[in-house]
Amino acid sequence: MFAVPPTPAMIAFASSWLLAMGVLPWIRVVAHLCAFRFAQRCASGHSGPFRAISGHFGLFRAQKKDPIVDFRLTFGSCLRDQLHVLKGTIAHVAPRAHRATQGAMGSQQQTGLRWGILGAGKIASVFAADAKAAGIRFTAIGARDTGRARAFADRFEIGRAHGSYEALCADPGVDVVYIATPQAFHAEQALLAIAAGKHVLVEKAFTVDAASARRVFAAACEAGVFVLEAMWTRFTPTMIAVRERIARGDIGEVRAITTAHHQKLDLSRAGRHGDPALAGGALLDLGVYAFALALDLLGTPHSIAAAGRVDVAGVDLGAQVLLGYPDAGASLSFSMAHPGPNDASIMGDEGWIHLDAPYFAWTAFQRHDASRPARLVESWEPYAASGMNGTRGMQFQALELERSVAAGLQESPLMPHAHTLAVLEAMDAARAQLR
Amino acid sequence: MFAVPPTPAMIAFASSWLLAMGVLPWIRVVAHLCAFRFAQRCASGHSGPFRAISGHFGLFRAQKKDPIVDFRLTFGSCLRDQLHVLKGTIAHVAPRAHRATQGAMGSQQQTGLRWGILGAGKIASVFAADAKAAGIRFTAIGARDTGRARAFADRFEIGRAHGSYEALCADPGVDVVYIATPQAFHAEQALLAIAAGKHVLVEKAFTVDAASARRVFAAACEAGVFVLEAMWTRFTPTMIAVRERIARGDIGEVRAITTAHHQKLDLSRAGRHGDPALAGGALLDLGVYAFALALDLLGTPHSIAAAGRVDVAGVDLGAQVLLGYPDAGASLSFSMAHPGPNDASIMGDEGWIHLDAPYFAWTAFQRHDASRPARLVESWEPYAASGMNGTRGMQFQALELERSVAAGLQESPLMPHAHTLAVLEAMDAARAQLR
Incomplete structure (x- = not known):
């Protein structure tokens, strides 16, 4: 961890380290320095009292926009005595494959946290x-x-x-x-x-x-x-394995994600889901999984379109959402007012991964290649080798917190503040389009 | 069949007939007269040399917008000697359930058509x-x-x-x-x-x-x-059975449709799919099934949003499309550049129907109710009772044509010109949003 913004010397060091690791074919080095973006935001006056900013710099393939190896950086500023204080951390000085294996299945940590x-x-x-x-x-x-x-x-x-x-x-x-x-x-x-x-x-x-x-x-x-x-669901062995396969190129560039989440819930005022005073609604309760998955794998969307129903009390019952990216798209469908499928698919140029229903859990997945018809090349089961049979999988987020706190971090590298904010901002944008 | 626009007397007759059939509880009669809309279009000068218009009038439940029984009407005008000639036909003077069973599986018709x-x-x-x-x-x-x-x-x-x-x-x-x-x-x-x-x-x-x-x-x-x-696929026993179940209320009001159609095709210029001169593209080749299904069950969309990729030659490789309706939505995902799922789901308030992959065929479906988890209540197989084992199912459209021509029609009640136009108009709108 570095407590200061990355300097040219740090970038040069990291670059030479990566080149030494055998990524020499990637010939163009592009640095998106967060400090620069941060300064821009402050200058434009839009930063507000606090604004988490994340960015990356990395090694890029010639003529490709997507970095092969990226460094993720997270910056924050606090309004303290009316002064913006810049805190910079290099959250990830690691290739993607390494990132994907972080948050592994280790349990019974002794951090002493109560x-x-x-x-x-x-x-x-x-x-x-x-x-x-x-x-x-x-x-x-x-x-x-x-x-x-x-x-x-x-x-x-x-x-x-x-x-x-x-x-x-x-x-x-x-x-x-x-x-x-x-x-x-x-x-x-x-x-x-x-x-x-x-x-x-x-x-x-x-x-x-x-x-x-x-x-x-x-x-x-x-x-x-x-x-x-x-x-x-971001911290389960399922998603660690999925990200690992994507990082190593098993399905090629991710081009499309579809998610389905449909449950006919109790929407009476007696229940939480139908009560506007408890912020009940399909977007926050069901949609959040879909947005979090899509944004984890594709980043912040460039365009958002949503269509759905809102009941007389103002509770959103469900929606279809389209997230647009320059070279990809995501179709999210969720509702708490009617039944339907509950699976998800992550599609790439060279294959695709099907997350079993319910996809919003520590679930199984199947990986297919790009042949016609697509051939099943891997069937992944959730409990094998986890040593945690009988649990639902909610422990992994607690272990991630313990690991991060022990490392002196203020946010999780797998779910930084900027990701939570991006998901909520996207849901805010979708909500504004529901009638 | 009537060769003239519906008159108030005809509407009164049809209404009393339906009331006599036991639909007395539906108390509000609303007539959307196509002639009126047609006149409006002509007056606004947007009708062009030809414009097929379809509309409906029907019996409505109190406080519900969706008609329980609808009459579908199709009008067309021809530019003949610079005069718009109005031709009106009542394509359907039948409740939905009747419509759904039209185009049944009868084969070996003797129409004499060559x-x-x-x-x-x-x-x-x-x-x-x-x-x-x-x-x-x-x-x-x-x-x-x-x-x-x-x-x-x-x-x-x-x-x-x-x-x-x-x-x-x-x-x-x-x-x-x-x-x-x-x-x-x-x-x-x-x-x-x-x-x-x-x-x-x-x-x-x-x-x-x-x-x-x-x-x-x-x-x-x-x-x-x-x-x-x-x-x-509109004329297969699969879709006849699906429409029949929807018409009799098996899954309640249709609220959401999701379709998936992903195949990694040969996109070289040697093949049809990747050749702009042959109008290759995912929208016309794959998306057409999705639009046709959604518009068959939900009608013309109120809003259309699309995100997708277009290659350097201008061929669209795939897209995610969101079709918005006042009380429903459809998420369409299709691509000819990468593999993925190929099924579809039709969800209603009281249940849902899953169309097996490939959904764009004479396929099987499963119907589930609204319990949690949803219970499988019907498993429908395509070839049972059809007497047409060994065929792919492309004969049904030919039989529909023979039946319609024998009945003196100029268009199919199941796929009138207005439906073909609505699908193409929706795809035109989606295409305009692809980059």
């Missing part, structure tokens, strides 16, 4: 069971009343049960707070935990919109704590 | 084999040279082999011409056949754009001959 859970609902239970199985250490649970917290604590053998979220965040025996409440409350509760100096894992959708997320990241930056969106 | 094939390529062979098995009577084949035509005639036991398309069209022993050449030539050759007074079945895509199609329909209208786009 976790508290904020919220005692269904998702908190699934997470607690999975994370405990992976060696995560829980010391406290906080719920809206003590009885509820106590019952949860007893079930998962957690030491302290707090009857309020404030008490949980004030607990000096907690280093990390996992926020497992409906998304309408995430921003407020994340700010509460950050103010108490805790690292935070925030259930997805991270916040109800990008503006709220920027406030949370700004506070985390000022407080110097780690914040991660609980986009658990 | 068919000629224009073009001796691959698709002509498949069609000839299927249609012969269904009792279609071929009397002539025309190709660019006599040897090629003779070989085809020998293979399929067809009497006369013509060495030019002109000779085929001039053959007095031919009543119907099936045009099986690359789509760049369809309009010109259809006009040739129409000028000779033949009925025409034109391989899809019907023409390269909507403007060309309008010229063909105008000529057919003037000549009084039948013209049909060979959108063969």
